Amino acid sequence: MGHDMKNNSNSTEKDYLNQSDAVKSRFEKLKNREVILEVKNLVKVFKSAKGETTALKNINFKTHRREFVSVIGPSGCGKSTLARILAGLESHTGGEVLLDGKPVTGPGSDRGMVFQGYTLFPWLTVKQNIMFGLKMNNASRDEASREADVWLELVGLDKFASAYPHEISGGMKQRVAIARALINQPRILLMDEPFGALDAQTRAKMQSYLLEVWRNIDITIVFITHDLDEAIFLADRILVLKAHPGEVQELIEVPVPRPRSTMQFNSPEFIATKARLEALIHPAEEKSDAETPIDTHMIRFVNVEDNVE
């Protein structure tokens, strides 16, 4: 069914492949930069009492320096597992993860990670949280403190330096988490649905804010999300995964020009890209909806004259 739809669809479905010259040259420049992260034939199999489940199957992709990659896919496609493997928090069953050409064997300060659940250390103040990574890597207290002050200003939390995590809002917490990860000057920043727990407004602010940070710092970002708009708005390229087993469906080059702004949500490139993503991700949802169809002829519980529409 899904295939038929793809083949019979009109030309607008392919519009996401049309890139303006500016965008095209940007991608060329980007691909000429050195490769930071390379994933080769990555396989992850979970073994349990019930048997084996393949979470990820033959994942291949490359990320260049200062690239912003989003990873998107339906729930259960293993996108979080992918991030955790890249961070070294989870082992992989087959294939390779190379950071600057060297295989990843465990967690390290060269790969920063921001989690959905903030994971700030509740017993440390905002500033001490930011200093944590430097202290763990044997920086002196003075040096760590000076660096942290710079980052506090950069994330706009200098007034909250001595506040504890439970005293600040979700958006602020995530800003602290970003600063805490970036102070170590990692090669790559992995973000696992970092704004998933925030309300819509805060989320939009954080997206713009993240782009601002990315623009000013030498950092490559791999951003896991399930929000299509978020993926398009932020990323240079979008890695689309499918579920059961998690496989790469497509690596989409986002044709929306940079610098990005919220005005672009209605631009033709944005809409075309979103249409493509929806076509890739939604068929699965249609199927699951079909299993439990919503009955349109509902029993009426109210008086016939008591109409709301």
Added chain:
Amino acid sequence: MHISHWFIARQELSPAKNKGLAIASFLLPLLIWAIVSYVPFVWHPMMKISDIGDVDYFQVDMLVDKATFQQELTNMQAEGKHLPVATPANPVYLPAPHVVFKAFYTAFTTPPQQRDGLWLHQSLWQSIQVIFWGFFISSLIGVPLGILAGTYTVIARVFEPFIEFFRYLPAPAFGALAVAVLGIYDGPKIAIIVIGTFFQQVLIVANTTRKLEYSLLEAAMTLGTSKLKLLKHVVIPGILPDLYKDLRILLGWAWTYLIVAELIGTSSGITWFITQQARYEHFENVYAAIMIIGMIGLSCDLFLAWSGQKLFPWNKQANKQ
């Protein structure tokens, strides 16, 4: 407040109301005690003789069963002799509140009945020392072992199954053994408290350590924290408030082992005081001593709870209480 408002599930009460209810929770048992003691027609199963009449075995201030007194009264009436007089009274083991309250003071001012006996405050100090050393020794090993077991699975698997078994062995059962090994003085008493506390302590601390969000450890690892530093910089500070709370609860348990421990070898401390007073039927002193234990325990706990809030300002949950 309307009575239906009492039954709103988990409702939040104003601080004033909380305080009022807390006081009431102490006043209520006191009220029941007072009613039983001061209202003559409630309970009062005995008669206290004030005039023995012609009953030859009665004595002034003697307590007899109501039925016995009634029997003697009808006997005397039938024989036309002088009638005994008595007032309803409670048994000797239930002194009235005011008697016990007076005992709070007199227990401290009355010299010991035996020449080598101890004053009440000396007995209490002895008990507190036994508790302290028992709890201290237990924590010295139990807390680090618990933290290690909660962090490293291998250590948990090596120690926990045996500890799980050992904690079911009743601590007082080791009394005779402890006396044989450690003599008759404070040694075996401290040992009983250690045995009673230690095994629970390891398991509880290990459990608390396991409850620390794993994602915090993961976050620390992605920030470049080495395996060894993880314990010192994440695990220990992370569990500190909960560990503190556990120790507060465990200290309460140590108190419950105190009485049994003090009966082992030469009886000592507050238990010795209580058994002595009971032997001489000074039940008001017995009640006073038991209440003093309760008061020491409660004030100790309240103090620890209060200082916990000061020690761990980041602990949202504790600060809410």
